Structures are given as C-alpha cells and as structure tokens.
Amino acid sequence: MTPSLTLEAFRSRFILHQPLQQTHRLAGRHAAVLVPIIAREQPGLLLTQRSHALRKHAGQVAFPGGMQDASDESLIVTALREAYEEVGIDPSQVEILGSLPAVTSSTGFQVTPVVGIIPATISLRINPDEVQSAFEMPLAEALQLSRYSSLTIHRAGIRHPVWLSIYEDYLVWGMTAGIIRALSQQIAF
Template identity: 75%
Template sequence: MALTLDTFRSRFLLQQPGGSSQHLSGRHAAVLVPVVARPEPGLLLTQRSRALRKHAGQVAFPGGMQDATDASLIATALREAQEEIGLDPQQVDVLGLLPAVTSSTGFQVTPVLGIIPSGLRLTLNPDEVSSAFEMPLAEALQLSRYSVLEISRAGVRHPVWLSRYQDYLVWGMTAGIIRSLSAQIAF
C-alpha cells in the first residue's frame, strides 16, 4: 500500500506520542521535520555546512537553539527553518510535536512535524547548510532501514541509529527522530 499524505496525516493525528507536553529542563532547541505535500510525500533533509564548528557535514533537520524572543518551540523550529533554508513559516502546516530528545551537546530538542507545499524554492544559507534533499517518506519510515550502533560514553551505553539514502549517511539524532516517527505511526 502506498503512503499518501492523507494516510500519513491521519496516522499521526490518531496516534499522538505520549509526553509531548512534558516540561523540559535545561537548554532547549527545536527542529522542523518537514513533510513535502506530494501524492507520494517526501521528507526534506539538509546537509549541514562543513565549515560549522559542531555537527559539520551531518544530515539534519532545519533547527537550532530556542531564543528568548521565540514564543514557543514551534516558533523556534519555524524561525530556524526560515534562517537555514528560506522556508516561510506561513507555508508550514504544523501537525504537532514529537517527544523531545536529548542531543549529544545536552540540548532538549523538540521535533516539530509540519507539512510544506511541493515545489517550494528554497534559499539555503551557505553558512549553515550545504545542500537540501528530499527522501521519499515511505522509504524514510521503513524501520528495517535503520541499524543500531552501540557506543559507550562515560561508561553508559547509547544506541546510535544509522541509515543511508543515496550518498547521504543519516545517523544520530536525525535518524532517531525519523525512526521514532515510524514506530509511532506503525507504517
């Protein structure tokens, strides 16, 4: 069965994750998980600039640290997407939040799931993003495409999820967010 945008939207809205309204402590950040509205929807991802100090060259969702002027974590994700890829916040249909995850740098990162129109002309900020690409959503949500690598940090074992799409290695928090979304909607 093909995954349509309507099917995806229905499954997400009917199977909301638990804990998305939890109080977060510490430093906050948010990422936009942009689903491209097509008959067969896509997932928009970016590759971070290789000139960045942290996470250089990694595949990621648009996002970053919450500013004091951001009204919410949704506002953070939308602002960061506008700064990184030129996405107008008015063009995002926000569906909801996924459970926050803790980044390797200690941020509580809240993924914001949103639908964006197809055919948008993106304006990449070269200081932050080297490229943007779209992965078929049905392919991204296949649990079988993710492998786990167990790493040990300070004596504690952590699973790190890995997946490959074309010439891109999707791993770490980004792969974990996609895998978690897949498990939630049981595609």
Template identity: 65%
Template sequence: MTANSLTLAQFLARFTLQPPAASAITLPRRQAAVLVPIVARPQPTLLLTKRASSLRKHAGQVAFPGGMMDSSDNSLIITALREAQEEVAIPPALVRVIGTLPAVTSSTGFQVTPVVGIIPDSIIYHANEAEVAAVFEMPLQEALRLGRYSALDIHRHGVHHRVWLSWFEDYFVWGMTAGIIRQLSLQTAGD
C-alpha cells in the first residue's frame, strides 16, 4: 500500500457524518433519499450510475441510486436502501449505513437526504434497464479530491445557484451528485 492510498478504515476515521436515524421524524411531503455506496475494496470506490436516456427527468445524468420516499418507507434510510435495491440490486441487508449528509434541495423541489453506506466488494450489480444505463465505480480517494470540482454560478427563476462540475473517465458528474460527493469530501475531520 502506498502512502497516498486511502483505506476504508482511514475513510471511516476521517469523516464525521450525521448518525443514522432509527426512526422517521416529521418530514415535508416531497422527500427523497440517495444511497452513497462506498465499495469496501482494498482501495475503496464510490458506486455511481448513469441514468437511462429514456427517463423523463435527469435522463443520462450520473447519479447515486435513489428516489422519492414512499408512504410505506419508515425512514429516508429505508428509502435509499429500497431504491438502491430496485435500481442496481444492492441487497439492503448488505449495506452498513454509517450516516447521512445534510439534505439538499433538488431542482425539481425535493429535499434529498444522502445516506452513506459501506457495501461489500462481492456484490454483483444488476442494473434495472428501465432506470439505469450504466453502473461504474470511481476511486474514493479521487472522488474526494476537492480540486477536481469546478463551480458554475447560474441564475434560474431569479435565484442564484452554484453548480459543481467534474469529469471521471467518460462520465460527466455534475449538479446534485457532484455537490454530494464534494460535501462528503468536506466532512473530512482535520484535513
């Protein structure tokens, strides 16, 4: 292992997340959650998807598995785990949830809670072709490098927004997904 490599133990020691909530709290109506899956490899990776081009919203964009909270979901953690199972066949029982990041508001008006979880490297992904065009992994150490993200300031409906942009291989990572990864990086304790 090189001095520049990041192990899962180092990641867990460096980051401070909000602890997983055991029960749901009173939430606004338009709630959603995404799973931020960290694959437990010797050099951990971040699992991402490219959304199907046939989708009505956010078609072809790089994203985390996730979606809208169902009335049957007892918490946003359950929502993130259910959506990850539906989209890429990650069994909820195999996800070790380590916490959540602060919720962000999507351009479609949803409050989205990122749920960070560790998944074993033995999981075989099966993309739901109706929702996911591709599943790929990005080295966690590279994902967390703040210098890889560029800011773009835009005005939409009279409101200023800062959008984060980045490339990984042939994938354009931007918007909420890039912002969530960048926020995960900012959770570094002492860096």
C-alpha cells in the first residue's frame, strides 16, 4: 500500500532538507527540467512522454525541460521557459521550491532539476512537436524507493548504472528515474 503524503508535508520536507548545492558551476553545456508537483491534498507528479518523432530520447518519459539559452537569466528560467514551450505551463503559475543538484545526461549536459508546485486546475497545452502525452503519477507512489530497479548499460565501453520503474503503461528510466529517486532520498520519504 502506498503511504500518504500531503502537499504541505512534501513542501516542509523539501524546504527543511535542502540538498547540498554545488559551490561552483560545472563546466559544459547546461540544461534544466521542471519537476512539477501538482497541488492536491495528495499531490501528483507531472511527467511527459516525448514525441516519437524526436531525434534524441524519442518516446521516453521525461520532465519538461531542455537546454539553457544565452538569454536565460538562470537555470530556473530555463526550466520554466521549456515547461511553457512543451506543455503550456505558465511560469507565473509555478511556485518554485528549489533545485536538486545537477546530474549529467547521457548526451553530456549538466541538467538541473527545478522543483515547483503547479495548480491542480492548470490546463496543459501540449506541443505535439516535442511531447506525445502528459500524465500524472501519485507523488507518494513515485517517491517509493522500492519502485526502482538498477540496471547497468554499457555504452562505448563504459558502464552506466541507471534506474528504471514502470507506472501503468510507462517505462520511467534513466535520468528521469534518477531525479525522482534523488528527490525521494532528499525528503527522506
């Protein structure tokens, strides 16, 4: 049985257990994703399935996000801009709680997960060029560490440990699963 987790409990745990932040910006290309928590008494986690027409990561489950533009003032701005472009989340409707430490993507980007709360009444406007669909997973279920299995992938002779989980008909794996696990570990759920 999935334990209960209220929105206020999540908010308090996240704020009280702020992750260690890097004291300097990592070199390389930068990107950000929005980790949208849906504001319900029992909150949800908004995820997308990327368009099958995309060249990279086609059909994968992901958070809305992408590469930092030169005009973006911060990685939070990047996450909000990308979420607006991909699923129509108005930046003014997002309550930013903070960020998790950056992770390195398989394509070499330093990706910063930005955690934000969005209204339950928000209307999504999916950009079909980038997103196939969007779905909600109960946050308490998403944050159960026991949902995730480890897998080692060998790419170009290098071992890459990844996490994976299945929710309904969706395979949640790689960086997305790793970000959810990091969030779970951070709030000690």
